[in-house]
Amino acid sequence: MTSHQGTAELAVLVRAVAEGDQDAFARFYDLTTPRVFGLVVRVLRDRAQAEEVTQEVYLQVWRLADSYDADRGSALAWLLTLAHRRAVDRVRSAQAQSDREAAYESRQTQPAFDSTSEIVQGRLEAGLLQMAVHELSPVQRAAIELAYYQGLTYREVAERLDVPLGTVKTRIRDGLIRLRRELEGGAP
Amino acid sequence: MSGTHEQRDDRGGEDGTVHDLAAAYALDAVDDVERTQFEAHLADCAACRRTVAELSEAVVGLSEGLEEQPPPGMRQRVLTAVAEEAPRTAPQRTAPDDQTSAGAQAPGGELTHLGQRRAARHGRWWLAAAAAAVVAVGSVVATQWGRDEPGSTVAVQEVLEAEDAQRSTETVNGSTVHVVRSMALQRTVLVAEEMPEPPQGQDYQLWFVHDDGTAVSAGLMPKDGDDRTEVVLQGDPAGAVAVGVTLEPEGGSQQPTSEPIVAVPLEG
Numbered sequence: 001m002t003s004h005q006g007t008a009e010l011a012v013l014v015r016a017v018a019e020g021d022q023d024a025f026a027r028f029y030d031l032t033t034p035r036v037f038g039l040v041v042r043v044l045r046d047r048a049q050a051e052e053v054t055q056e057v058y059l060q061v062w063r064l065a066d067s068y069d070a071d072r073g074s075a076l077a078w079l080l081t082l083a084h085r086r087a088v089d090r091v092r093s094a095q096a097q098s099d100r101e102a103a104y105e106s107r108q109t110q111p112a113f114d115s116t117s118e119i120v121q122g123r124l125e126a127g128l129l130q131m132a133v134h135e136l137s138p139v140q141r142a143a144i145e146l147a148y149y150q151g152l153t154y155r156e157v158a159e160r161l162d163v164p165l166g167t168v169k170t171r172i173r174d175g176l177i178r179l180r181r182e183l184e185g186g187a188p
Numbered sequence: 189m190s191g192t193h194e195q196r197d198d199r200g201g202e203d204g205t206v207h208d209l210a211a212a213y214a215l216d217a218v219d220d221v222e223r224t225q226f227e228a229h230l231a232d233c234a235a236c237r238r239t240v241a242e243l244s245e246a247v248v249g250l251s252e253g254l255e256e257q258p259p260p261g262m263r264q265r266v267l268t269a270v271a272e273e274a275p276r277t278a279p280q281r282t283a284p285d286d287q288t289s290a291g292a293q294a295p296g297g298e299l300t301h302l303g304q305r306r307a308a309r310h311g312r313w314w315l316a317a318a319a320a321a322v323v324a325v326g327s328v329v330a331t332q333w334g335r336d337e338p339g340s341t342v343a344v345q346e347v348l349e350a351e352d353a354q355r356s357t358e359t360v361n362g363s364t365v366h367v368v369r370s371m372a373l374q375r376t377v378l379v380a381e382e383m384p385e386p387p388q389g390q391d392y393q394l395w396f397v398h399d400d401g402t403a404v405s406a407g408l409m410p411k412d413g414d415d416r417t418e419v420v421l422q423g424d425p426a427g428a429v430a431v432g433v434t435l436e437p438e439g440g441s442q443q444p445t446s447e448p449i450v451a452v453p454l455e456g
């Protein structure tokens with residue numbers, strides 16, 4: 001799916017879906033669902049909710065396929081962004097209330113870096129990170145993982161890590177550039 | 189400067205320039221306001237478009253290795269849902285004044301983006317809904333509404349329970365929008381179920397859509413945070429052939445500034 005050929009096929013399928021081709025949609029679904037579902041489960045940490053969100057994501061694929069612009073990135077990147085946003089929306093709306101309630105207590109009882117030190121110290125997620133994420137510096141990795149897997153904005157990451165906004169933006173940028181190089185270098 | 193949205197400030201400073209948001213945007217680590225602003229910037233900045241395209245491929249790598257098989261029933265549910273929607277989303281005749289919006293192109297999952305990205309389809313669709321409805325009800329609606337006296341307060345419940353209540357429903361993106369009107373009461377009520385909260389700084393605005401495609405504001409949808417929102421439409425509904433919903437800057441707009449999220453035809 002991440003091979004060059006697979007990438008090209010996904011782009012062709014998305015264009016067919018935009019024309020209303022249901023068979024192309026089914027094929028696209030089959031090729032990509034494990035990836036989408038895995039990401040959504042990772043962000044939501046709840047399979048039942050992840051199922052709902054994954055279904056919503058594929059309905060969006062059907063409805064929004066004509067908005068896919070190959071110049072802006074691969075079809076897989078487009079799909080995973082749809083999935084990530086939807087999952088993060090769910091996290092934020094679900095957590096909004098409990099977060100507000102927990103915020104005061106958490107500020108009182110925990111140093112801000114506690115929740116990320118686990119990540120910094122390299123608690124690996126099962127099955128994850130067999131690749132380039134290892135190459136990131138610990139601070140780059142913490143910023144990227146907090147943002148991507150926990151759905152924090154870079155402003156929230158800055159707050160959580162107690163570093164300036166500019167620093168977080170730099171860590172994210174440099175980390176992604178490094179990941180990009182690793183992925184390019186390691187591609188089959 | 190920190191704590192404010194300084195994306196329009198290109199001069200640099202503590203938090204850098206607008207271009208510096210490219211990576212956070214690619215990682216989907218910006219809030220709704222910043223996303224909207226940055227997408228506007230992307231339209232004008234080829235360098236950032238290139239950066240986002242490149243870094244997005246790095247972000248793809250972040251879900252590698254997480255693959256998990258979804259439950260087997262999901263496939264059939266999704267394909268069925270798509271098959272049911274298919275007639276509406278299949279390519280349609282183009283309305284005469286159809287125009288393609290230059291909305292943001294980057295992928296997005298929220299209604300903001302939905303609204304923008306459905307432009308190509310829904311610009312047509314809005315007019316098509318209006319056109320179809322006017323054939324059925326045009327003159328009747330005009331005369332009925334023509335003697336309306338705006339301003340009298342009629343409870344939502346009265347409209348919903350009116351003997352002559354007419355109901356139309358559309359679903360979009362998991363949300364359901366019902367429009368109920370009573371000729372006798374000369375009032376229209378919109379009921380939205382499971383509509384997500386509008387992004388920060390925006391409101392859902394309601395519109396009476398006329399058969400020529402023009403829209404007249406019917407007020408804002410209250411932000412009550414409930415799963416179900418009921419609102420009596422404001423203003424003069426005379427001649428309206430559909431009720432539309434758009435996302436607008438907080439407080440609403442004189443005219444729609446985005447494509448409709450949904451348009452519910454008023455049927456005779």
Ligand SMILES: [Zn+2]
Binds near residue numbers: 206207233235236
């Ligand atoms: Zn730029």
